[in-house]
Amino acid sequence: EKGGYDTFMAKEIHEQPQAVADTLRGRIDESGQIVLDEVRMSDQDFRDIDKVFIVACGTSYHAGLVTKYAIEHWTRIPCEVELASEFRYRDPVLDRSTLVVAISQSGETMDTLMAVRHAKDQKARVLSISNTVGSTIPRESDAVLYTRAGIEVAVASTKAFLTQLAACYLVGLHLAQVRGIKYADEVSAILDELVAAPGKIAKVIENLDPVREMARECAANGDRVLFIGRHVGYPVALEGALKLKELAYLHAEGFAAGELKHGPISLIETGTPVIAIVPSPRGRSLLHDKIISNIQEVKARGARVIAVCEEGDKITAVHADHVIETPASPTLLAPLLTAVPLQEFAAELATALGRDIDQPRNLAKSVTVE
Numbered sequence: 001e002k003g004g005y006d007t008f009m010a011k012e013i014h015e016q017p018q019a020v021a022d023t024l025r026g027r028i029d030e031s032g033q034i035v036l037d038e039v040r041m042s043d044q045d046f047r048d049i050d051k052v053f054i055v056a057c058g059t060s061y062h063a064g065l066v067t068k069y070a071i072e073h074w075t076r077i078p079c080e081v082e083l084a085s086e087f088r089y090r091d092p093v094l095d096r097s098t099l100v101v102a103i104s105q106s107g108e109t110m111d112t113l114m115a116v117r118h119a120k121d122q123k124a125r126v127l128s129i130s131n132t133v134g135s136t137i138p139r140e141s142d143a144v145l146y147t148r149a150g151i152e153v154a155v156a157s158t159k160a161f162l163t164q165l166a167a168c169y170l171v172g173l174h175l176a177q178v179r180g181i182k183y184a185d186e187v188s189a190i191l192d193e194l195v196a197a198p199g200k201i202a203k204v205i206e207n208l209d210p211v212r213e214m215a216r217e218c219a220a221n222g223d224r225v226l227f228i229g230r231h232v233g234y235p236v237a238l239e240g241a242l243k244l245k246e247l248a249y250l251h252a253e254g255f256a257a258g259e260l261k262h263g264p265i266s267l268i269e270t271g272t273p274v275i276a277i278v279p280s281p282r283g284r285s286l287l288h289d290k291i292i293s294n295i296q297e298v299k300a301r302g303a304r305v306i307a308v309c310e311e312g313d314k315i316t317a318v319h320a321d322h323v324i325e326t327p328a329s330p331t332l333l334a335p336l337l338t339a340v341p342l343q344e345f346a347a348e349l350a351t352a353l354g355r356d357i358d359q360p361r362n363l364a365k366s367v368t369v370e
């Protein structure tokens with residue numbers, strides 16, 4: 001049942017190229033339009049949207065954070081992302097022209113379900129992204145896009161996360177499409193890149209040996225790990241830290257790299273491991289320059305820096321202690337690649353500490369209580 005792997009998590013990490021390919025398959029029709037599964041909303045309803053709220057918990061929330069960057073860039077619709085457990089207890093400003101996107105692997109997370117009901121009470125439209133056909137959240141939504149990760153057994157989400165990203169990109173591109181032809185060129189170029197992503201994820205997975213080695217070193221030397229990123233690398237840093245907390249029971253924290261000097265940099269001591277998610281040096285070179293300065297700042301205080309960067313990024317190779325290379329990709333799609341080594345890092349570090357990888361203490365796969 002574990003297909004020759006030691007853990008379900010290892011199996012599920014390796015299933016990611018297929019899971020993402022399955023999630024994309026058949027979703028783009030002959031005319032290049034994105035197809036949702038169950039839609040109780042017209043194209044006009046989608047055109048009327050003037051604000052997007054994404055609600056989710058945990059890893060699904062991190063997929064939402066990535067999506068904000070994509071939706072605002074592609075559609076110019078304001079997009080907010082909020083933890084479902086916060087959204088549901090406050091008084092968000094919603095109406096018929098608000099689209100609430102609920103992301104839930106299980107489709108049964110109580111806080112996310114309650115956020116959906118809270119949104120519907122205020123006449124907002126709800127689109128859900130779920131891995132579980134017929135589960136409660138999709139049933140109560142106006143439109144659904146299912147991820148096709150297959151059953152995820154390990155408590156720590158891996159393939160479900162990557163397929164959520166893929167589905168979220170499709171939703172962003174769908175919104176861009178229904179709003180008009182203005183974005184057509186960019187949308188079709190990004191669709192081509194999305195279709196190429198599974199092959200690149202497979203390449204990342206083939207090259208995880210150095211990551212495992214670094215994880216074992218950190219297990220032997222450290223009691224905490226910090227993650228930094230900017231732009232879409234910031235939610236990836238949060239996700240890397242969450243994986244490490246839940247699997248290794250280690251203190252791990254993700255920061256927006258620009259926030260370091262506003263407090264967290266005082267955590268750095270000689271040898272503190274810092275994992276930096278470095279954006280592509282092409283195109284948005286300003287972001288790249290900024291993260292290089294952040295790497296220099298933490299190194300000057302003694303940190304040991306592991307950088308996740310694009311292959312051939314010579315500048316990062318000069319500044320970081322170790323690099324983990326991922327294939328080139330448009331910045332907005334990079335999380336599909338950069339999240340993967342962090343999953344493996346957490347799993348390997350936790351293994352070295354003797355943890356139960358598939359069933360970490362105190363956690364349940366589906367959180368149906370409030």
Ligand code: F6R
Pocket residue numbers: 057058059060061103104105106107108109112155156157158242243246365366367
């Ligand atoms: C972390 C993890 C959790 C879930 C969260 C939401 O690895 O799996 O943080 O992401 O409990 O679950 P769903 O997506 O089922 O609503």
